[in-house]
């Protein structure tokens with residue numbers, strides 16, 4: 199199970215997003231939809247690696 203939770207609404211439903219400048223997870227909660235940007239430190243954390251590998 200993905201371990202990510204949205205820092206804004208607490209939902210655990212998110213979608214990985216990345217482009218040249220940004221890496222992060224887009225919240226899929228209909229009332230939220232915010233973007234949780236991941237810095238290098240969080241990208242290397244265990245819970246985020248699990249989230250990425252579950253997709």
Ligand SMILES: [Zn+2]
Nearest residue numbers: 204207225230
């Ligand atoms: Zn959210």
